[in-house]
């Protein structure tokens with residue numbers, strides 16, 4: 001005779017905050033958050049980004065203060081994007097020593113040293129007059145291999161400016177290998193690569209285009225991935241690991257948790273996820289209308305991203321959330 005099945009009571013471990021705290025499977029800490037930050041040339045005080053309420057384009061001085069606050073709050077790092085005054089077909093301000101992004105990197109490095117991982121966006125779209133992530137051929141198509149040479153120049157100038165990590169986000173084939181080889185050959189073997197590996201051609205990037213004053217017409221569907229494809233995302237991740245990525249990323253985050261979970265189960269290197277501008281803006285807009293509990297949604301969405309397998313999360317709420325953890 002088998003004994004009768006016990007009456008299971010999963011609610012027992014939910015009865016108090018203390019009990020729930022003991023059994024919690026996913027914990028988010030400030031250390032695993034990275035703040036994407038914008039530095040803009042030609043301004044002398046922060047400019048609000050209207051499509052991303054609460055976010056700013058910083059001048060160098062306010063960037064320093066923001067970085068110091070991030071370090072104080074104990075977040076893991078900053079990912080810096082530059083908004084230049086001058087744009088041209090090749091995006092030459094991207095690797096100019098006195099280009100705004102490189103000056104921003106140096107300013108943060110002076111301000112916080114190693115207290116934050118200083119990561120720089122390694123992509124041309126903010127610097128080209130056509131707004132694409134690479135150079136164009138005669139037919140106006142984004143030309144992969146000549147673009148790699150420019151990414152290499154950009155990554156080297158970022159390493160020389162003090163970046164601990166570069167992050168190729170342009171989805172050109174071979175970008176991780178090209179950058180890894182160049183860093184190693186030029187005395188920057190210790191500079192890490194955060195690879196935007198599975199980056200989808202997503203409408204969730206909409207608000208970001210204002211943040212960087214994007215000039216893009218058309219779309220990025222010949223280099224960023226089709227949102228319908230998961231296997232292809234896994235392939236991109238595996239290729240980037242082979243090419244030498246130290247960390248691989250899935251982007252956007254919330255609408256791609258299935259891709260993230262699969263990548264996390266297969267990856268031999270740490271996995272990042274980017275909670276992008278559209279994810280941010282939707283929550284801020286609904287909250288401004290009083291339709292949602294803003295803070296609870298922020299915490300729940302970041303927890304979900306970590307639960308799905310992200311070791312770290314790039315989020316515009318990084319500083320705010322880290323401060324809340326401290327209370």
Ligand code: PBG
Nearest residue numbers: 123125169204205208276277278
């Ligand atoms: C391009 C880049 C984009 C974002 C980060 N890097 C925009 C794009 O691919 O069109 C989007 C980030 C966001 O939406 O928060 N280098």
